Amino acid sequence: MASLYLLIPLGVGVVLGAIGIFIWATSSGQFDELDQQGGRMPDDEP
Amino acid sequence: MSQPRDWTVFDRPELRPALGAEGRDGCEVLLALDGIHCANCVARAERVLGGKAADVHVNLTARTVGFRFRPQQVRLSELLRELDRAGLEPRVLAHEEPAARAARERRLAFARIGVASICAMQVMMLAWPSYFGVRPDHAIEQLLRWAQLAVAAPGVLWAGWPLFAAGWRAVRSGALDMNVPVALALAAAFGASALRTLAGSGDLYFDTATMFVWFLGVGRYLEGRTRARAGERLRLLAGRRALTAQRRSGGALETIPIGSLQPGDTVVVAPGDALPADGELLEVAAELDESLLTGESHPVTRQPGQAVLAGSVNGGDAPLALRVTHRGADTTLAQITRLLDLAQTRKPKVQQLADRAAGHFVAAILVFAAAGLLLALLRGAGADAGLSIALAVLVASCPCALSLAVPAALAAATSRLARGGVLVTNAGALPALAAVDTVLFDKTGTLTVPRLQVGRTLCLAGLAPQECLRIAAALEHGSRHPIAAAFTVPLTAPSAGDGGGLQAHDLRHLPGAGISGRIGDTAYWIGAAAQAGVPLPPEAAGLADDGSTVIVLTDTVRALACFALQAQLRPEARELVGELQRRGMNIEIYSGDAAEAVAAVARQLGIERYAARQSAQAKLQRLQQLQQQGATVLAVGDGLNDAPLLAAADVSAAMPQGAALTQARADLLLLGDSLGALAPALDVAQAARRRIAENLAWALGYNLVVLPLAMSGHLAPWLAAAGMSMSSLLVVGNALRFGGRRRAGPAARIEPAARPAEVL
Known part of the structure; x- marks a missing residue:
């Protein structure tokens, strides 16, 4: 049970981190066009 | 709250062109209204503008209002001030702004929904022990409660911010709407839970609050996305315009952004480029492709001194020069774009009904919640139990499912139609589409393919037809004219013998007067029969009898061949007409074309009622006659002369190459350039109408059952939230039920890769 003292705050931290990443991804336009993103990686090749 | 603004700057006459199109009957403007969120706000905006402005269209989703006003009678600043005072937060849109603003807002809305869903799920995980009455030791329990607060805070405060803001606006302006109980329930649930977390005891409603935010966000997002998508496509179409211009100053050319153009400037447009502004053609005649504006696929020849329009493409082979007369928001193209915006501000009638119903609900809910709280206090159950009852009433009876019922079904149907190659630009047309019993077709470009094909060849000088065609x-090689396409396309087909092989040189394109050139040592000319410089035999005139365009090939002394160019029937037209007739629909053709051509098409398709040489006015009269007889009419067309017909029909569909103006009036766009998608679209519309009816029945029924339970305290808030969510899920799930096995239409089969796979 003692491990919960560490795991719960850690879990909360992970959730808040996920929220941050999600907001970043949205604001950088990655969810604007869901079909086109799959093609982005090959397009990046030099 | 912000300071009262000074709006008078918008009265300055020099700003007016940038705000809206000025016409004979007033100035048309489109404003952003950031403060509208519900049917009541729409009514409020209409009340504020009523009497002072005409043609008021409020779009709840795009949060815009379009109207016409007379600058001589009323000041724009006065209207703006009154809208501001009513809490509607008007913003003046610069002409280019809406698209970028819409994209930014869509991103933000998406981010809020995502955050709300993450938080809702995580809070539920953390609340899990309490759902099952598990009592971990005291310290762990406290830790779990604080963790819930930490995760719920962004989910309610940030993701739910628009809900609070909307509720506050409604309270401030004194008009109750659905946002008030929503905001109240959220604030009460979150506030009470936060206090109880600090106190260290009592039930928590963080899960309820986050789930609430999530579902409301999804409903609004779905509603907004359908329309945003349709709008984007149309905007893209009308957005086909130049961004920079080549200005001639002195002897040199400089490239400048079109925003810096001034009336009076001389600009040069390279072949294949779009004209940056409206203007007057200088120096030489030019061939222009005006299909964006008129839908006319043939380039038209303009002489020096004639007016040319921004958005048309230099279809000739030499640069052209023009003097700018109108630029930016004054151009015809910009006015069309504005029409598109206005067309987007129509709201489906069913939706209006549902919104109004939701509005009436609200007052009742607030009364019930207050009554529940009072009763509990009178019974002596304590403030804690009273709060729980009030919360349960607020949450359980929130008309979420009611407000989702219509948009979810329409969004699902719209998405399904898009996969089948039909783009719905006005979701309100779907219920009408389900009731269609009469179809009016235009001929050219609708039942027939817009591109011409060589029908008959008449050889006059003993040459073989193949030789003449070569x-x-x-x-015609290298010419952009559609007549050229009729000749050059067959050559690439395997049936074209040795594949052409002839090489012409000294080619000269004479705008409006054909093409001359040499092959080997022989000089040739090709062009319209009327322009031929040599006498034509009488049988050449006979070629035009069935409505064909006659093209003549000559050398320097005599005519070598005549070609009859015909528009071909679309391959899927026959199947569609047969299918519609099987469904017992009345089908009629109304065309501006010659009688022979229309009769031929009608005969081929087995359509009995047709009329040729119909003006736009005549088409409209026939439509009104049909409507008076009680018919629900679907009009299908593409040309500019169809625009009034499409606007007046109960439902209208336009072909994708049609004029932008025509498309702006159409409810449906047939994206795959195929008529075949129409029949399946009728099925989808009928299914959508059934879904809407079922959804509304369910949502109303659910609320009626659950309200007494919540009032009597038999419903814990978390159970109320779960019920509300399940009810919403059921409505959404029902909306998505569209018989997944059947393919939506031929377009889906032909080019699956080109259709975006929708997530819905």
């Missing part, structure tokens, strides 16, 4: 193809 010479014609060599001459």
